[in-house]
Amino acid sequence: MTFTVRENVPLSQYTTLKVGGRARYFIEVKTMEDLEKAGQFASQTALPFLVLGGGSNLLISDHGFAGVVIFNQIKGREYKDNGDGTSILSVQAGEVFDEVIADTVSRGLWGLENLSSIPGTVGATPIQNVGAYGVEVSELIIAVETYHLLTGIKKVFEKSECNFGYRDSFFKTTEGKGYVITAVHFKLSTIPAPKIKYADLAKRFNEIKPNQLEIREAIVDIRSKKFPDWHLVGTAGSFFKNPIISLAESEILSSFYPDLPIYKTEDGMVKISLGYVLDKICNLKGYREGDVQLYTEQALVLVNYGSENADEIKKIC
Numbered sequence: 001m002t003f004t005v006r007e008n009v010p011l012s013q014y015t016t017l018k019v020g021g022r023a024r025y026f027i028e029v030k031t032m033e034d035l036e037k038a039g040q041f042a043s044q045t046a047l048p049f050l051v052l053g054g055g056s057n058l059l060i061s062d063h064g065f066a067g068v069v070i071f072n073q074i075k076g077r078e079y080k081d082n083g084d085g086t087s088i089l090s091v092q093a094g095e096v097f098d099e100v101i102a103d104t105v106s107r108g109l110w111g112l113e114n115l116s117s118i119p120g121t122v123g124a125t126p127i128q129n130v131g132a133y134g135v136e137v138s139e140l141i142i143a144v145e146t147y148h149l150l151t152g153i154k155k156v157f158e159k160s161e162c163n164f165g166y167r168d169s170f171f172k173t174t175e176g177k178g179y180v181i182t183a184v185h186f187k188l189s190t191i192p193a194p195k196i197k198y199a200d201l202a203k204r205f206n207e208i209k210p211n212q213l214e215i216r217e218a219i220v221d222i223r224s225k226k227f228p229d230w231h232l233v234g235t236a237g238s239f240f241k242n243p244i245i246s247l248a249e250s251e252i253l254s255s256f257y258p259d260l261p262i263y264k265t266e267d268g269m270v271k272i273s274l275g276y277v278l279d280k281i282c283n284l285k286g287y288r289e290g291d292v293q294l295y296t297e298q299a300l301v302l303v304n305y306g307s308e309n310a311d312e313i314k315k316i317c
């Protein structure tokens with residue numbers, strides 16, 4: 001397909017929440033050359049731009065986006081065996097993350113299996129440092145390739161420059177938002193390293209040491225019970241972050257709610273389960289306003305059962 005700029009494209013079909021107005025301009029990019037042309041177009045129009053991956057972490061206003069939406073479909077992946085039990089996986093940003101994970105598992109490479117079943121593209125994973133079941137992508141990323149859409153400069157960010165935090169990175173800052181992520185490099189391992197401390201996994205595997213495929217299958221199964229099928233209903237998954245509080249504050253909370261799941265972070269703080277707080281303390285599991293609900297199986301998960309109104313979703317958040 002040649003480079004095409006479409007106009008007034010409805011965005012609701014590109015987001016898993018299934019809401020959102022129209023994009024003034026919409027460009028699907030399949031090559032770096034397309035991306036460069038899209039950058040030139042955005043500069044010429046002097047309009048804001050938005051990079052769109054799988055749309056699984058986006059709430060787009062009913063008024064749409066009065067700028068240039070760049071739909072990233074640049075694909076490709078490459079493995080390099082380091083000969084020391086590790087491999088470097090380099091993936092173009094438009095690849096579907098879960099397809100990449102399935103591929104790593106089939107090759108017997110360890111690292112990404114706990115992140116199975118998370119929707120979206122590889123290019124979006126560094127932005128909020130995607131994480132689940134005790135693993136964050138930042139633990140595996142060694143570098144992120146970018147293209148600055150307005151200056152046209154290509155820059156490789158080493159992991160240390162990405163400023164990864166809990167669901168956070170440099171790419172979420174005002175300065176970072178100018179960069180389009182074009183590829184991500186992960187370091188994986190052939191040496192077995194099952195991460196199964198998370199309660200749901202620990203329970204399943206008890207005394208057994210699972211392989212990557214068993215972990216992936218367990219996670220796909222667990223997640224299918226906690227999340228609605230995003231192909232069928234509108235959802236952006238866990239819409240709320242788990243709060244991080246001081247150890248002293250967590251001790252007070254735990255004295256009232258001894259079952260409250262808590263996880264100590266590396267910097268001495270404590271992450272508490274907001275799912276528990278919403279469910280057991282606030283009694284909000286299943287809470288519904290119109291078509292929007294805190295999912296009956298997991299209160300952290302926001303579900304849209306048919307609203308075409310982004311404001312209705314925003315209200316409940």
Ligand SMILES: Cc1cc2nc3c(=O)[nH]c(=O)nc-3n(C[C@H](O)[C@H](O)[C@H](O)COP(=O)(O)OP(=O)(O)OC[C@H]3O[C@@H](n4cnc5c(N)ncnc54)[C@H](O)[C@@H]3O)c2cc1C
Binds near residue numbers: 056
């Ligand atoms: C059912 C469900 C379950 C989920 N579970 C989890 C989970 O367990 N853990 C978790 O961390 N997240 C989870 N998510 C959230 C979401 O899947 C991730 O944040 C995912 O990485 C978003 O990818 P995407 O391609 O859909 O990004 P989009 O929604 O398209 O974009 C998200 C943001 O990233 C920007 N962006 C996207 N691609 C690029 C790029 N190449 N360069 C620069 N900016 C870019 C966009 O502009 C936007 O600001 C879940 C979502 C759903 C619907």
